[in-house]
Amino acid sequence: MPERIPVVEKILSANDRLALENRAKIDAAGLFSINIMASPGAGKTSLIEQTVRALGKKYRIGMINGDILTSLDADRAAAAGAVAVQINTGGDCHLDAVMLHSALNQLDLNNLDLLIIENVGNLICPAEFRLGTHKNVIVASIPEGDDKPHKYPSMYRGADVLILNKIDLLPYVPFRMDFFRQGVEVLNPGVTQLNLSCSSGEGLAAWYTWLESNLTLKNG
Amino acid sequence: MHELAITESILEIAVRHAEAQNATKITDLHIVMGQWASMVDDSIQFYWDIISEGTIAKGATLHFDRIPAALTCLACGQTYQPDVRALFCPNCQSTRIQVITGEEFRLDSIEIET
Numbered sequence: 001m002p003e004r005i006p007v008v009e010k011i012l013s014a015n016d017r018l019a020l021e022n023r024a025k026i027d028a029a030g031l032f033s034i035n036i037m038a039s040p041g042a043g044k045t046s047l048i049e050q051t052v053r054a055l056g057k058k059y060r061i062g063m064i065n066g067d068i069l070t071s072l073d074a075d076r077a078a079a080a081g082a083v084a085v086q087i088n089t090g091g092d093c094h095l096d097a098v099m100l101h102s103a104l105n106q107l108d109l110n111n112l113d114l115l116i117i118e119n120v121g122n123l124i125c126p127a128e129f130r131l132g133t134h135k136n137v138i139v140a141s142i143p144e145g146d147d148k149p150h151k152y153p154s155m156y157r158g159a160d161v162l163i164l165n166k167i168d169l170l171p172y173v174p175f176r177m178d179f180f181r182q183g184v185e186v187l188n189p190g191v192t193q194l195n196l197s198c199s200s201g202e203g204l205a206a207w208y209t210w211l212e213s214n215l216t217l218k219n220g
Numbered sequence: 221m222h223e224l225a226i227t228e229s230i231l232e233i234a235v236r237h238a239e240a241q242n243a244t245k246i247t248d249l250h251i252v253m254g255q256w257a258s259m260v261d262d263s264i265q266f267y268w269d270i271i272s273e274g275t276i277a278k279g280a281t282l283h284f285d286r287i288p289a290a291l292t293c294l295a296c297g298q299t300y301q302p303d304v305r306a307l308f309c310p311n312c313q314s315t316r317i318q319v320i321t322g323e324e325f326r327l328d329s330i331e332i333e334t
């Protein structure tokens with residue numbers, strides 16, 4: 001006779017367990033880590049380049065880039081001065097804890113202060129997979145439109161800080177700032193939002209302040 | 221594309237729980253999947269048919285219990301399913317909202333033969 005037995009286990013529990021291991025490893029090396037997620041072209045790599053140029057003299061920065069095929073973004077981060085590692089996901093639409101686990105082995109973590117992970121450009125899948133980093137950074141951008149939080153709720157649910165990039169384009173692209181923020185507020189009440197432009201540099205200082213205050217907490 | 225890894229995870233969890241009960245066969249799996257969990261049940265089914273081959277779960281039926289997103293407005297108390305065009309309260313436009321359901325993604329139960 002078939003018998004029904006309760007399981008009630010999160011299907012992503014294996015990934016979550018490995019994410020905890022990643023976190024332990026990162027913590028043991030005493031560095032601060034962020035997972036940057038955004039749609040394709042929102043400006044993840046641009047933000048990393050600017051950050052490395054601005055803070056790279058003061059902090060040793062490592063970068064892990066997940067890309068479906070190329071190493072262009074890792075090369076850009078390396079050119080800016082980061083120690084960069086490329087993970088080709090081979091068609092996968094996100095990084096998961098397993099991929100990060102093997103990438104961590106390729107970096108000398110004890111010789112870094114800040115670890116930046118650029119996730120695959122995608123507003124849906126990366127949100128489901130914890131990596132083990134300390135903070136999730138979501139990059140939205142003006143030309144994507146103001147409806148994105150309303151349409152991709154899970155991504156915005158998990159953000160620890162929200163960057164709204166390309167504000168230099170506000171004069172040219174219709175974008176209802178209040179409508180955007182209403183969606184964000186429903187999903188993630190009170191989350192810090194930093195409006196900035198990686199092109200003009202406007203607003204970047206507030207981002208560096210956010211990063212440095214977290215770095216100080218972590219590295220003392 | 222991430223459904224292969226997900227399906228492997230479902231299989232691993234099901235077999236582990238079934239073996240703990242000394243099961244010889246898994247006949248059914250009941251998966252609870254919220255509207256906001258970014259998973260495609262058709263792809264899970266597709267991979268399932270391939271990877272369950274050769275295990276005690278071979279041929280088991282997958283049941284997907286889909287849970288719509290439900291939000292409650294903390295300002296006026298209204299519970300609603302979010303419109304595709306906007307997430308805030310349709311009654312009073314408040315953004316003080318609590319997410320009640322929609323984010324589930326778990327293996328709820330399995331049916332086994334011993």
Ligand SMILES: Nc1nc2c(ncn2[C@@H]2O[C@H](COP(=O)(O)OP(=O)(O)OP(=O)(O)O)[C@@H](O)[C@H]2O)c(=O)[nH]1
Pocket residue numbers: 038039040041042043044045046047073120121122165166167168169196197198199200
């Ligand atoms: N106008 C404007 N363009 C920007 C800004 N930031 C980035 N861009 C441009 O947007 C494009 C995409 O930038 P990337 O930094 O490569 O974006 P990404 O998110 O890393 O893209 P993928 O990794 O391919 O998903 C490039 O052409 C950048 O020059 C900005 O603040 N303003």
Ligand SMILES: [Mg+2]
Pocket residue numbers: 044045046073118
């Ligand atoms: Mg990039």
Ligand SMILES: [Zn+2]
Pocket residue numbers: 293294295296297298309310311312313314
């Ligand atoms: Zn209301």
